[in-house]
Amino acid sequence: MEKVPYDLIVIGSGPGGYSAAVRAGQYGLRTAIIEKDPKLGGTCLHVGCIPTKALLHTADVWERFVHSEEEGILCEKPRIDYPRVIDRKNKIVAKHAKGVEFLMKKNKVEWIKGFGVLKGNGRVEVRVEQGTQTLETKNILLATGSEARMLPGLKADGTRVLTNIEILTMTEIPKTLAIIGAGAVGVEFASIFNRFGTEVTILEMLPRVVPVEDEEISKELERVFRKHKIRVETNSKVENVQVLADACKITVTLANGTKEEICAEKLLVAVGRKPNTEKVGVENTKIELDRGFVKVNQWQQTAEPGVYAIGDIVAGTPQLAHVATMQGLVAVARMAGKPATPVNRDRIPGATYTDPGIGSVGLTEAQAREKGYRVKIGKFPFAANSKASILGSHDGFVKVVADERYGEILGVHIIGPEAFELLGEAVTAIESEATVETLMHTIHAHPTLYEAMGEAFNNVYGLAINA
Numbered sequence: 024m025e026k027v028p029y030d031l032i033v034i035g036s037g038p039g040g041y042s043a044a045v046r047a048g049q050y051g052l053r054t055a056i057i058e059k060d061p062k063l064g065g066t067c068l069h070v071g072c073i074p075t076k077a078l079l080h081t082a083d084v085w086e087r088f089v090h091s092e093e094e095g096i097l098c099e100k101p102r103i104d105y106p107r108v109i110d111r112k113n114k115i116v117a118k119h120a121k122g123v124e125f126l127m128k129k130n131k132v133e134w135i136k137g138f139g140v141l142k143g144n145g146r147v148e149v150r151v152e153q154g155t156q157t158l159e160t161k162n163i164l165l166a167t168g169s170e171a172r173m174l175p176g177l178k179a180d181g182t183r184v185l186t187n188i189e190i191l192t193m194t195e196i197p198k199t200l201a202i203i204g205a206g207a208v209g210v211e212f213a214s215i216f217n218r219f220g221t222e223v224t225i226l227e228m229l230p231r232v233v234p235v236e237d238e239e240i241s242k243e244l245e246r247v248f249r250k251h252k253i254r255v256e257t258n259s260k261v262e263n264v265q266v267l268a269d270a271c272k273i274t275v276t277l278a279n280g281t282k283e284e285i286c287a288e289k290l291l292v293a294v295g296r297k298p299n300t301e302k303v304g305v306e307n308t309k310i311e312l313d314r315g316f317v318k319v320n321q322w323q324q325t326a327e328p329g330v331y332a333i334g335d336i337v338a339g340t341p342q343l344a345h346v347a348t349m350q351g352l353v354a355v356a357r358m359a360g361k362p363a364t365p366v367n368r369d370r371i372p373g374a375t376y377t378d379p380g381i382g383s384v385g386l387t388e389a390q391a392r393e394k395g396y397r398v399k400i401g402k403f404p405f406a407a408n409s410k411a412s413i414l415g416s417h418d419g420f421v422k423v424v425a426d427e428r429y430g431e432i433l434g435v436h437i438i439g440p441e442a443f444e445l446l447g448e449a450v451t452a453i454e455s456e457a458t459v460e461t462l463m464h465t466i467h468a469h470p471t472l473y474e475a476m477g478e479a480f481n482n483v484y485g486l487a488i489n490a
């Protein structure tokens with residue numbers, strides 16, 4: 024066994040793992056990062072957050088061309104060169120993957136290629152085709168992320184049945200696309216391909232789309248999706264999928280009990296993500312799992328001394344890149360004896376890049392009522408915001424969930440233009456424990472979309488000016 028006195032070995036180089044490695048380097052810890060894939064960056068960079076948002080941006084630009092007459096601009100026969108769209112997306116990903124590599128060098132983090140397996144007592148085995156080596160370390164950070172779940176009996180074949188991975192490499196825009204699952208991944212792809220002209224059908228087992236969001240947000244997204252001619256079937260149960268030579272035939276029982284066969288050129292399965300904890304040697308440690316997710320304390324420590332876990336594999340926190348990153352920073356600060364603030368579940372922002380977009384933080388109205396708060400709601404529609412008119416983006420609203428007693432801001436839920444950017448103000452307000460009153464007297468520049476935030480806060484007391 025090769026004895027190398029590492030302070031920290033990180034397994035997995037997604038946003039959680041690589042950010043933690045950078046911070047460890049900044050603290051002067053001798054750090055290595057093990058990655059099984061040929062490139063650093065994980066799901067988020069290669070097949071998640073970044074490529075999807077690159078395509079969404081192009082879909083957005085394309086939509087402007089299609090509707091350019093409304094702006095007084097006449098474009099004759101605009102067309103999409105889809106391979107170039109994919110090429111642009113790939114270049115963005117490649118640029119940032121190089122960036123992560125650079126960060127490892129800059130912070131003196133050793134990049135070890137191979138598959139990392141926990142061996143217990145501070146040992147990690149690295150498997151490569153040529154053999155294995157075992158390394159010793161004071162601390163281990165498990166950041167192995169997640170992969171798409173499949174429906175029982177179904178397999179992604181890359182041609183008809185797709186996950187988030189294969190759908191990003193298609194060379195043509197499909198004419199029809201069925202999506203099983205209306206969580207963040209499903210609705211984002213629906214939004215992309217709907218704008219590219221694909222006929223999209225969403226099949227969701229639960230009663231509403233984006234089920235983790237505030238109920239009113241789900242309703243508004245469903246309304247706008249229908250307006251954009253996306254077929255949305257909630258409360259529907261997929262009974263069978265038949266893969267044919269040129270299409271998928273999906274047998275589904277709809278909400279009203281009728282059975283229907285839906286044919287689509289491509290089928291995207293977006294029914295959640297399973298944590299990568301099966302082959303990483305958890306059985307060689309005292310790590311406890313909850314349905315495959317790793318149980319941790321507030322400092323991201325597992326039950327195995329010196330082993331921390333972060334990101335998509337962790338039980339009880341949402342599978343989001345920025346959650347993985349922050350958990351990594353908390354874990355490393357703890358290892359290095361530096362001050363840290365644990366991740367507060369009620370202060371985690373979420374951004375869903377649909378059209379209109381969604382940005383949310385804190386409690387939904389239903390959660391706040393369940394917890395016994397004296398709930399007051401302030402809402403403001405983008406239809407009454409002048410910048411939204413200028414952008415031609417009128418759907419959606421800002422909704423503030425507050426507690427009547429002290430004006431505490433419990434949650435902010437936005438659906439509308441640039442919702443994911445507008446959310447920043449709400450996240451900072453909640454993190455700094457600002458009250459509704461603080462936001463009411465905060466001056467919001469004009470004309471901006473974020474004036475809608477100020478108006479919604481005023482409307483907690485029925486004091487919005489423009490609605």
Ligand SMILES: Cc1cc2nc3c(=O)[nH]c(=O)nc-3n(C[C@H](O)[C@H](O)[C@H](O)COP(=O)(O)OP(=O)(O)OC[C@H]3O[C@@H](n4cnc5c(N)ncnc54)[C@H](O)[C@@H]3O)c2cc1C
Nearest residue numbers: 035037039059065066067071072139168334335342343344
């Ligand atoms: C289509 C899609 C869009 C998304 N969009 C967003 C978004 O807009 N915003 C957002 O916040 N989140 C988004 N997410 C979620 C986000 O991608 C994840 O939450 C995030 O990547 C989790 O980071 P992580 O560090 O835990 O793991 P990952 O990013 O999954 O990285 C884990 C890494 O570990 C490596 N690995 C696994 N096992 C081993 C092993 N044994 N040895 C060595 N290496 C190993 C993997 O190869 C991978 O590189 C999206 C996800 C998808 C699928």
